[in-house]
Amino acid sequence: MSVLKKLVTLMRGSVREIGESVVDANATRIYEQEILDAKHNVAQARSDLTSVMAKEMQSAREIERLRGEVTRYEGLALEALNKHEEALAEEVAGRVAELERELDEQTKAHATYAVQVARLKELIKGAEGKIREHERQIVMAKTTESVYRATRSIADSVDGTGSKLLNAKESLERIRQRHEDLSDRMTAAEQLDREVGSKALEAKLAAAGIGDDADRKASIMARIRSRAQGADTPAASAGDGAADKA
Structure with a gap:
């Protein structure tokens, strides 16, 4: 059982290392995707903000309507009193009470909408600022990564035993050696021909x-x-x- 637990732990460690290596190898891409996700969330928050702002405007119009109704019914109640219509005036007063209760609810809702709008605006503003900062950072990260790649490429081409320039030098040296070997072979052939070949006989x-x-x-x-x-x-x-x- 102890060995099995150690094997399971080893597998978990291997999976973690593989995951971390994949994340490290794609860190820039992941960072860029996270910025895109954040921008999508901000866009969704903007859509939600427009909905709340629309409700705020609707509640403001409803408040104005209710206030107008309250004023109108209060005038009607006053007119009924002037005509000694007590019962009718009380009925109108009941209607005014209903309108005022509805007006109170709409006023509270309007205040809530206003708070939500202000809060969403502040959050969106802050999120957009952070996104712009992260976009600048991702540009810098990509630029730095490009510089590192170029530096590593130059280092691989110039320095080290396996560099491309060293390999090119070795190739050139092999070409020179091949040419020298060919020249030596031609010289040896001519010398041999002069010593033992047809030229040697002609010379004799x-x-x-x-x-x-x-x-x-x-x-x-x-x-x-x-x-x-x-x-x-x-x-x-x-x-x-x-x-x-x-």
């Missing part, structure tokens, strides 16, 4: 004076020598002629 043939390149080189050198000898021969002949004339 050229060094031994064998092949098209060797023949081309020899022919070019022979052509150059021939041109050099041709340039020297006229100059030598001119020198020999001058010696003979002397």
